[in-house]
Amino acid sequence: MIGGRQPLRGRKLGDRRVRVERPHAAYFRWSGKGVMTAKASASRPTTGFGSALATVRHALLGRPLASGEEIGERLSKKKALAIFSSDAISSSAYATEEILRVLILGGAAALAFGLEVAIAIAILLIVVAISYRQVCLAYPTGGGSYSVSKRNFGRNVSLIAASALLIDYVMTVAVSTTSAVEQITSAIPGLHDQRVVIGVAAIALITIGNLRGLREAGNIFAIPTYLFLGSAFLMIAIGAFRIVVGGEGGTFPPEVVAQAAKIPEQVTALLLLRAFAAGAVALTGTEAIATGVPAFQPPESKNAATTLAAMAALLGILFIGITFLAVNFGITHLEFPEKQTVISQVARRVYGDGSIPFYLFQAFTALLLFLAANTSFNAFPRLLAILAGDSHMPRQFAFRGDRLAFSYGIIALAVVASLLIVAFNGETHLLIPLYAVGVFIDFTISQAGMIRHWLRERPAGWQRRLAINAFGCTLTAIVAVVVTYAKWPASAIVLVLIPSLVLLMLGIRRQYEGQATELHVREDIVFAGPNREQRAVVPVNGINRAVVQAVTFARTVAQDVRAVYVTEDAADAEAMRRRWEQQLPGVPLVIVESPYRAIVEPFIAYLDVLDETWPPDREAPVTIVVLPEYVAKRWWDRVLYNQTAKRLKAAIVGRDHTVIADVPYRRDH
Numbered sequence: 001m002i003g004g005r006q007p008l009r010g011r012k013l014g015d016r017r018v019r020v021e022r023p024h025a026a027y028f029r030w031s032g033k034g035v036m037t038a039k040a041s042a043s044r045p046t047t048g049f050g051s052a053l054a055t056v057r058h059a060l061l062g063r064p065l066a067s068g069e070e071i072g073e074r075l076s077k078k079k080a081l082a083i084f085s086s087d088a089i090s091s092s093a094y095a096t097e098e099i100l101r102v103l104i105l106g107g108a109a110a111l112a113f114g115l116e117v118a119i120a121i122a123i124l125l126i127v128v129a130i131s132y133r134q135v136c137l138a139y140p141t142g143g144g145s146y147s148v149s150k151r152n153f154g155r156n157v158s159l160i161a162a163s164a165l166l167i168d169y170v171m172t173v174a175v176s177t178t179s180a181v182e183q184i185t186s187a188i189p190g191l192h193d194q195r196v197v198i199g200v201a202a203i204a205l206i207t208i209g210n211l212r213g214l215r216e217a218g219n220i221f222a223i224p225t226y227l228f229l230g231s232a233f234l235m236i237a238i239g240a241f242r243i244v245v246g247g248e249g250g251t252f253p254p255e256v257v258a259q260a261a262k263i264p265e266q267v268t269a270l271l272l273l274r275a276f277a278a279g280a281v282a283l284t285g286t287e288a289i290a291t292g293v294p295a296f297q298p299p300e301s302k303n304a305a306t307t308l309a310a311m312a313a314l315l316g317i318l319f320i321g322i323t324f325l326a327v328n329f330g331i332t333h334l335e336f337p338e339k340q341t342v343i344s345q346v347a348r349r350v351y352g353d354g355s356i357p358f359y360l361f362q363a364f365t366a367l368l369l370f371l372a373a374n375t376s377f378n379a380f381p382r383l384l385a386i387l388a389g390d391s392h393m394p395r396q397f398a399f400r401g402d403r404l405a406f407s408y409g410i411i412a413l414a415v416v417a418s419l420l421i422v423a424f425n426g427e428t429h430l431l432i433p434l435y436a437v438g439v440f441i442d443f444t445i446s447q448a449g450m451i452r453h454w455l456r457e458r459p460a461g462w463q464r465r466l467a468i469n470a471f472g473c474t475l476t477a478i479v480a481v482v483v484t485y486a487k488w489p490a491s492a493i494v495l496v497l498i499p500s501l502v503l504l505m506l507g508i509r510r511q512y513e514g515q516a517t518e519l520h521v522r523e524d525i526v527f528a529g530p531n532r533e534q535r536a537v538v539p540v541n542g543i544n545r546a547v548v549q550a551v552t553f554a555r556t557v558a559q560d561v562r563a564v565y566v567t568e569d570a571a572d573a574e575a576m577r578r579r580w581e582q583q584l585p586g587v588p589l590v591i592v593e594s595p596y597r598a599i600v601e602p603f604i605a606y607l608d609v610l611d612e613t614w615p616p617d618r619e620a621p622v623t624i625v626v627l628p629e630y631v632a633k634r635w636w637d638r639v640l641y642n643q644t645a646k647r648l649k650a651a652i653v654g655r656d657h658t659v660i661a662d663v664p665y666r667r668d669h
Helices: 049-061 067-073 077-093 095-106 108-138 145-153 155-187 189-211 214-244 254-258 260-266 269-283 300-328 342-351 356-389 407-423 428-434 437-457 462-486 490-519 545-557 570-583 600-612 635-640 643-652
Strands: 016-020 027-030 035-039 534-540 560-567 589-593 622-630 658-665
Touching: 077 095, 077 155, 077 214, 077 269, 077 300, 077 356, 095 108, 095 269, 095 300, 095 342, 108 145, 108 269, 108 300, 108 437, 108 462, 145 155, 145 356, 145 437, 155 189, 155 342, 155 356, 155 407, 155 428, 155 437, 155 490, 189 356, 189 407, 214 300, 214 342, 214 356, 269 437, 269 462, 300 342, 342 356, 356 407, 428 490, 437 462, 437 490, 462 490, 534 545, 534 600, 545 560, 545 622, 545 658, 560 570, 560 600, 570 589, 589 600, 600 622, 600 643, 622 643, 643 658
Parallel strands: 016 035, 534 560, 534 622, 560 589, 622 658
Antiparallel strands: 027 035
16 A cells, blocks of 8 residues: 555446455456456546546447457448448449539530440449459458558558558548538538538547447448448439430430530540549549458458459449439539539439439438448558558557557548548538549559569469459559549649658658667576665655655655755745654655746756766666656646646656656545
C-alpha cells in the first residue's frame, strides 16, 4: 500500500465489478464481460467523466471483443459483397454522368457514343477483376497491391502502390458521400444548401458503424446494398422494355438527329479518351476485396475470389444498363434551374416523377452511396495496419480497438474525408478529377508484380495466369497514362501526393529503425541487478496529503530522499521549514529562493547543483523526481490542478540519468 491506500475488494471500476484474487500481484485482468479480475491493488476506480465516457462508448460500439472472437467477426460472401463491393457498385450512380459531362462538349449528338464508352470500360473492368482474382488466390494474407509489390519489387515500389491506394480510399469516401448527398438534393432540392453538413454527419454515422466491427457493419450495410441492386435492376428492365419493345428509343431532341451526319467531325478521339477517363471512376474499389482477404470466412482466398467475380458482374450490368437508358432517353446532367443527376432523371423517366418508386429508388441510391464509403472504411484501416506492422506508419494504426476494428485508421479516414468535403463544398464534380488516377497506377503495379510472381513461383497452370496478368498490366498501364493525361492538371496533385507519402513513410521507418538501434541490447550482456545509487527529489508546494503520499513513496525507492520547496517569501519559507521538521522528520527540506517568482527554472537549477556536487570519482546516481499530483474528481476541474507538475515534467524529460515518477492522489485515498 502507498499512503494508506487499501486494496480493491469488490469495488466498482466504472460500470465493472472488481474481484481481488491476489491483492499484491502485478496486474489486472479484465474478462471483457463486465467482471474485472484484479491481480493487483495498484489501479484506481474510474469515476466521473471517464465512467460516463466508457458507458457512452459501450452503448455506441457494443461490448469489447476478445482476440479469440476474431474468427466470429469474419464475413460471409453475402455480407462481404455488401461491405467490400458497395464502392464499386455504387459508382454506377455517377460514372455514367461523368461520361456524358465530357461527351456533351462535342455537341448533343456526341452523347450517342456514351454506350460505346461504357462498354469499353466494362471490358476493362472484366480484365481487372480477372487479374485481381489471381491476387486473392496468390496472396491470402491481404494487402492487395502493397503485398504483391513488396514481395516482388521491394520496399520503394510497394510504398508507391500503398500511397496510391491510400489516396484513392480517401477519395472514395469523399466522392461517394457527396454523390449520395446529390441524390438526396435531386429529390429534395431544398436541402441543397445543407449538403456539406449532411455529408459530414453521414461520415460520422458510418464511422460509428465501422467502429462496432466488421460483422456489425455487414448487418447494417447489407440491406441498403441489396435494396439498391433490386430497384436498379428493375429500373433497367422496365426502361429497356420500353425502349426495345415500346419504341421509346430515339427520343433525342430534333437538333440531335439533325447533327448525326456531323458526328465524325465533332467527336474526336481525344474527346472519347477524356470520356473514357472520366467514366473509369467506375473501376475504383475493385481492389478492395484483394486488400481485405483475411476478413472473409475460410477458405478466405476462394471466397474473396468468388465475391470479386460477383461484384464485377453486377457492376458491369448496372453500368451498361444505366448508360443505355440515359443515352436512349436523351438524358444528360442538369445544373439549372436545379441540379439533377443523370441517374435521378433516368429514375424519373422510368418510375414517374414524384412517384413512390422514384423516391424509394433515390433513397436506396443515396443510402448505397453513403455506405459505399464503407469499402474504404474496411480497406483503408487494414492497409494502414499492414504498413504500421512494417514500420511505415505509426504503430497505433496496427492496434485493434474493443471491437477488433482498426480504430485509429477508421477515425483518421473519417477526419481526412470530412475535411475534403468541406474544402470542396460538397461538390462531386470538383472531387472527381482527383479520383481514379492513383487506382490505375496501383492496378499496373499490382499486375506487374503478379507477372514476376508467376515467373518466379511457376505453379501448375502458371502460363495461363501469367498471360492474364500480363494482358491486365498492359491494359491498365495504357489507361493510367490516358487518365493522367485527360485529367491534367488535377492529376498532377495526385502525382505530387504519392511521392510525398512515400517520403513520409520512409521517414517514419527510419525513425523506428533509429529508435530500435538506440534501444538494442546485445544478447551477450548479462544484467546482474541494480548497481547505481538512487536518490529521490520531491518538489512540494506545502504539506498536504498528496505531498505526504509522494514522500512516503519516495522513501520506498531510495534512501537519499529530499524535498524541495521553491518560494519567493523568506518568512513563508521559515514557517514551512518549522512545520516540515515537526511533521516529516527524517526527510530534509531544501528551500530554493526564487526572487523572480519562477518555479520550474529554480528547481532544474537545484538538480544541476546536485549533479555538480557529486564526487567525480563515483558514478552519478539515478535521480528520481517524484511528482505529487492531485486527481480531480470531475473532468472539468482538471484544468485547475497539476499545471506546475506538467511544466516540470516537460522540462525534465530527456535529462541525463533522471526519471520521473507520478504519484497521483485521489480524494477517496
